[in-house]
Amino acid sequence: MASIELDIWRGEWGLASIDLECLKVLTYMKFIGVPVKVREASNPFFTPKGTLPVMRDGRTVLTNFEEVVAYLKSLHYSTDVHLNQKQAAEASAFTQYLRDKLYPAYQYAWWVDEKNYGDITRPAYAKALQIPFNFYYPSKYQSSAKAMVDALFGEHTDLKEIEKTIYSEAEKCLKTLSDRLGESEYFFGNRPSSFDAIVFAYLAPLVKAPFSNATLANHVKGIANLSRFVARIGQKNFRSVTDDYNRVDSKKKSQGTQSEREAAHFPHQTRNKLLAAVFAALAMTGYAVANGMFQDLKDFEHSQHYNDMFENEEDDN
Structure with a gap:
């Protein structure tokens, strides 16, 4: 095995990456402890599919979570060896359930909701990109998300009705997740699995990003065991990221207070x-x-x- 490299979207708000797919791969790699060099990319234009993440191991180049999990398993790195056949089937079914019910709501909150897109999503991705790609990619991703919503609900359906329906389905999904987790540390026993990495990648951005329209985010935060789940994994695997963000955030707030006082006098x-x-x-x-x-x-x-x-x-x- 050569030195593994992982290109991801940069982090923000105490997240190791602002991107769902990047966060899946990064969290999984943290779980299995594979040596990896992580790089925050500023231009996905030259990646194999124009997307992130990208994992490289010598001549092997992989661009999605499932490929990474399968490849690392071939190298005897896996978090799922403790799952029995029934648990593996359940994890697969739950993964598809999240894709069907939570992913559309996630995309809606990040990209389709105009307030969130203008205040949070677009600035975060634009900050991660070089000029002129910071103008191109956020709009591209928004268009893709809107096309997905149109395909699910029809182009001329009222957005308020879509939001109501899409969040209602997501809330049912989150309740099912909460019931399955219960008071356990992880979803399948006392060790993390690839499914735990997937759930964390969905929930952590909703918990940490300062959404203007926080309907979905507030629902996640209101489910105690899911909030604890996010906090535990973040603390165990990304503590330095969280600590750095809290330190910088505290400094900014302190400087902001000082600036406000100076502005009042000048x-x-x-x-x-x-x-x-x-x-x-x-x-x-x-x-x-x-x-x-x-x-x-x-x-x-x-x-x-x-x-x-x-x-x-x-x-x-």
């Missing part, structure tokens, strides 16, 4: 900062427009229309 300084920000934004916009114009002119110069124009002039002469 209103002109606040005004000047705002004016500077506006000026910078206008300058960047002008630069982008200018670049676009120059590129358009360059493209036209090498076009057939450009050549035809001069050929016509020669004919006239």
Whole structure:
């Protein structure tokens, strides 16, 4: 086995990654203790499928959770060896149940809800990306999520009705999960399984991200044993990430309080900062427009229309 590398979306809000699929793989790798070099990618454009995560082990390149689990099992890394046949079948059925009932609600909360998308999702992904991909990928993912919702409910269905239905199904799913977990530490015995990694990846972003429309998130937080489940796994496997976030967050809040006091005493300084920000934004916009114009002119110069124009002039002469 060569040195395993894992490219993921960056973390935020005390999460090791903001992305559901990345968090699945990363959590599973934490469970089995496989040596891995984790890198926060800033451009998925050159990945095999234009998506993250991507796991590399020598010439082996894998891009989804199921592939990673199967491959690591072939290397004798697995958290599911303690599952009997009945438990393995139950875990598989529950995984599909989550895909059918919780995943649509998850996608709706992250990408379709315009308030959440504008306030939380788009800025988080844009922050993780380089220019100009920070304009492209969030919109692409939102379009994909909306297409999924349209396929499930029809294009012309009222969004409020969709939200009501989709969250109702998700709440039933979460109750079933809660009943199955009970007071156990994990879903199948006293050791984590791949299913525990999947559930954590679904629930942790809902618990930790500061959603503007927190309907689904609040429901998860209101289920005590699922909230404890998220906290336990986070504490055992991502404690340094959580501690770093809490430390930085506390510092920001402290600086924010100080800035508010200074702003109260120096209103002109606040005004000047705002004016500077506006000026910078206008300058960047002008630069982008200018670049676009120059590129358009360059493209036209090498076009057939450009050549035809001069050929016509020669004919006239």
